[in-house]
Amino acid sequence: MTKINLSRRGFIKITGLASGGLVLGFHWAGCTPVRPAEAAKVVLEPNAYIKILSDGMVILMSPVPEIGQGIKTAIPMIIAEELDVSWENVLVEQAPLAPELYERQTAGGSQAIRQLWTTVRTAGAAGRRMLMGAAAREWKVPIAELTTSAGIISHEKSGNSIGYGDIATKANNIEVPEEVTLKDPKDFKIIGTSPKNVDVYDIVVGKPLFGMDMKKEGTVIAMITHPPAFGMKPKSVDDSAARAIPGIQDVFTITTFPEDIETRWSGNNAFPELVVVTGESTWNVMKAKKALKIEWETVTPGENTEDHIAEMERQISGKMTEPDRIDGNPEATFRKAAKVIERTYSAPFLPHNTMEPMNFYAHVTGDKVEFEGPTQTPQRLRDVTAQIMGIPEENITVNILRSGGGFGRRLYGHYGVEAAMISKKINAPVQLIYTREDDMTQGTYRPDYRVRYKAGIDADNNLIALTVSGTGTDGGPVASNRFPAGALDHYAAKNYSLKSNISTGAWRAPRSNFIAGAEQSFLDEVAEACGKDPMDFRLELLERAKNDPVGENNDYDPDRFIALLNLIKEKCEWDNKVEGIYRGISAYYCHNSYIAQVIDIEMKDNKPILKKAWCAVDCGIVINLDGAKNQVEGGIMDGIGHAMYGNITFNDGVIDQKNFDKYRLIRHGEGPETVETYFVDNGIDPTGLGEPSLPPVPGALANALYRATGKRLYHQPYILELEEREINLG
Template identity: 50%
Template sequence: MADITKTNRRDFLKIAATATGGLFIGFYWSSCDSPKMKVLSTEEVLSKAHNFNSFLSISPDGDVVIYSPNPELGQNIKTSFPMVVAEELDADWSKVRVLQAPLDNDKFDRQLTGGSGAMPHSWERLRKAGATARHLLLTAAANQLEVDMASLSTEKGMIYHKASGKKLTYGEVVMAASELEAPEEVLLKDPKDFTIIGTPIKNVDNDDMFTGKPLFGLDFYREGMLHAMIQRPPFGMKIKSVDDASARSVSGVTDVIQYDNFVAIVGTSTWPLMKAKRRLKVEYESDGNVESTFDHDKIMKELLDSKDARVMRQDGNVDEAFKNAAKVITSEYQCPFLPHAPMEPMNFFAHVKGEEVELIGPTQTPDAARMQTAQLLGIPKENITVDITRLGGGFGRRLRADYVLDAVEVSRRVNAPVKVTWTREDDMTGGAYRPAVRYRFSAALDAAGNMIGFKLRGVGLNAGNSVRQDNFPSGAVPNLLIENINYNSSVTTNAWRAPITNFLAYAEQSFLDEVALEAQKDPVKFRLDLLEQAKSSPTGSVNYDVDRMIGVIKDAAERSNWGKDSNVKQGFSVYFSHRSYVAQVANIEMINNQPVLKKIVASTDCGIVVNPTGANHQVRGGIVDGMGHAMFGNLVFENGLPKQKNFDSYRLIRMKEVPEIDVNYVDSGYDPTGLGEPALPPTGGAIANAIFAATGRRLRSQPFIEQKEFSDLNLEIRRG
């Protein structure tokens, strides 16, 4: 049924219409009460957009404009946001356009991209903006036609009075609508009446991307700007001496600057800077904080037995459960550091003009860039503007502002506008990586094969909390202990797509398969039994939706014909992250005694799917990302630098290695939840469990291709 939602009149503003005016609905993103309303001409909307949080404008010719505040890095938010507004507005989608908003904390709340949280945060606000505008337009039309508003209907930017056959465009009533009082309540559509939401719509930037128009940070150019590249030290090292004579001699190089622990080469274009950078002679020495060894595997193995573990969750009597267990299963799983490796390396433009700064470029956290710039220069943040370009990938790397500060520092020192560009080698060797982690799991079974005890201890290198203590199977096991150990490494780390769960899910789901095997139970039924336990007799808090997880498990099992074809060896995995639930089944067939990964079936519950086109890309992309990094990705450090410096030595998944992916959705009736990250975590576990089902070989470390259990399998991947 339709939803009546309250609005707050104090959130609305109104000014008189002008001869060329239009209806403007702006809304405050940190308030759930209502949008703000203001009448502006189309020109005024475009020129004064910085005065508002986010807004919907309707011009007299029926054009609809919405500013998208969140950075777009491929998660499709720049398309799905206006879809939601247009749905409640009943707009003509062909007349809807969206513009990227600059940073403005006074007008936007949560103006960042991370945690798959943009749509869940903005869903209701976007709907209210569209519904409020539609209500005002209908009221104005009813007054003009002298009919009851209830007798009017809307469709594709038109208002119809079916009894008389009369119709009006939105543009024809927009001026009158602007003079009306904002409603106390607005009626939101029943989801069954959606005509735009749920339909496949192409990315609004597609045409510009396909025709090579400048959208990304690397595309940005301004006449007179300089370029810069930065030489960074290995981890745990500091500069001892710099010989830049040869670098300065390269034509096109205008300056070489040393600041803090970096050396910047400045010039007229990137090519001479790349040549000059290779000529730099920099000698380093220890900064005194480096670990004695970069053997991270050894460090984590030793720390697993540390007595300094922090208890994150404890339910029941774990010692008693393991003491009385009929069987105890223990395994360890490990993952390496990984770079984010987005297609577009780090880059940013800065122009420091005394007490004012202009920043332009790809960032997931524009406010962090502004705040850190203000701190670096000792100026008020209000003196700094940030314009956001489209991001050529991020995956968490662009949550940091280090590359922004590079541009700021160089611009300040050369007193000119500067664009800093990282090479791929800079990106791989100077990045902030996914933390390396090692887990030890233990499970206690009773004589009937029931899991009565569960222990998890995690060790992470700069991982913070490397366990997610409230995720499944917490709440489903009567005796449970989860502990965490964090080691402060000199290797910098950062959130990496589906932070921590990107590996934890693989390790946990692989271990649960080990336990199911020892319990002599089907892996899917084993998980369903645990979830029924969490539902009927939970232990402690249950911080995931049991029914939604059961829903995706059953859907994936049914769609994959789980266990029904003896010629297909299957691996199962399910995980909850970023408010969404994803279950996956990997199918392997033995062809000429060779395992062939042919298909991955995915069932996702992310609530209402706003745009199936974008959603499918997110799920498929997450699976490909999860598969590629589980099988191939690795960084090995030597003297503070990774050996893998470019894609010739850092193995990425190839197009021919992507199997058939069957994407499905479970409609649980919930509002949209996260989708940019949740499909990645289950993938590694599904594939590893399928490999075990086919070959009897258990893979407990990533990347798979470097494990001795995998090296002679010669796994092949084919489309179905």
């Protein structure tokens, strides 16, 4: 059992009574419970996360945006666990943006569960404690003699028992406890089970859940047109044909972000000037958008794919100076090595391609803004809007809707600000909708990357030195303190960066989404050059990092890594080689979690078939077991698809792929037929899961394809390399 002293916790924020008497670290609605409206049948709100209904049901608020990662189910599970109610009696509501009530209403970095773990447990435990306090007072017995189970408080000595709903009606003026006791994980009843996604029923019957689905009375449809190439801006607009289309209301140009504010969205705003069409229905506005005749002018020169590749190659080709990390003397070690292997890996820009394109609702009235839509960063939307439009933050509301995919794209809420600026201009509520083409050619891409690894092997087939130089648009991908740093006496790592007018952004597992595959492909090749089994080779390096680590800043725990590899080794029966099954292994640490994968390939008529993916995960305590498996399966599919097919190319700043006819995403039948996922059971507080299952995938895939075809793969999308080598992938 963990005791949480509420008044002594570091995160406690004491605020004055002006804000409603908030006294505790996770924000309370008040010192004393708030009495809800009769109609709602809510009888007690112990804090901002919990509403107790008179019939014993509870409403649990989910503060974090749901983007497909399952957080709207997982956070309430944690609260319900500590509140000690049956999951069947839980209703879940998405909370709007309310920074005064909730911490970190952000979907990003796979950090929601990790960072809110104690907060939301404490919320549940405090709610339970308050209800117990009410029962103790009612029965005039010590609170220590009470127990709870599934929403019922019992007093064994007297035989009394009462449901949460009944006692909640009597719980007024029960003080918020100063200290609560959290459950021992071994007593968890909800955490670790597999309830369904709380929205699954609404999804399968087509209920309106997404920003695109919200139809508010009087809302004007707006679409934007951004320049056809990066580096351009509109010069003049001939809107006569557009305005002739029925139902079109207005055509105008907006300048979305003053220069000094651009970087508030990580500098991703490549197109600050946009041409806007507004009208009464989506189809008419789409047609009008196509009918615009816009003259563009060049601000900065358009770039080309080949130039990016050449410049990145130049950057990583020079002698490494001022490395980000250096241990020993790798260059001298290479000179005396028996064998030196040097390999270059690369990957292109990738768009996020959430299935639901960017869209947002905004209604500006005077100095107030009402927002609703899909976003991973509602607070940033509020803050940036306040800054740009000169509106007080407290006058801006954001209703968070389920996102039809996030993957990092909706960290950048410029489309919300655009909706607000359009609403202000036309003085009406606006639903801004991007077409797929707007969405795919807008930028905010996963950066293009290039990295060079060099390894020295001694006469006894030991890896004795390794260097890595990497670069990419807006920053290189190398994590210099991660494995194999710490396992080698001679090691150096260095990042370079490429400047571009093509905008980049966080894309599921930033940097790791490329570097893990490159590193794990390289280590596979090095293992082979050393004549070692690729699994044993990794374990050997990790043992070294564990027993005699080099350097002090190693950003991983070798023990957890070793346990993880041993788990997958056992589960996939690694040592039991099966004729005709070609296997690739890959493992990576990111987002505080450890993931290992094995992909099994069979060759059928000279065509590689992805039979199965095995995955071992150490993300600490798993909240929703089947939900977690779903994330892992999706991450593997996503990783295979993007490594195999994902490709954005550009000529004179014009993106060649504008829609799914030219941009290939993985489809049915192209991924592994089955995925088996295992979690390390170590009782450690939870860490990230939304992102980490993706990064190792390109490595496991390339390593399996190598064993199946004899061809090593270095450059994504792999499909192009495989085609060059006349390997049919169907």
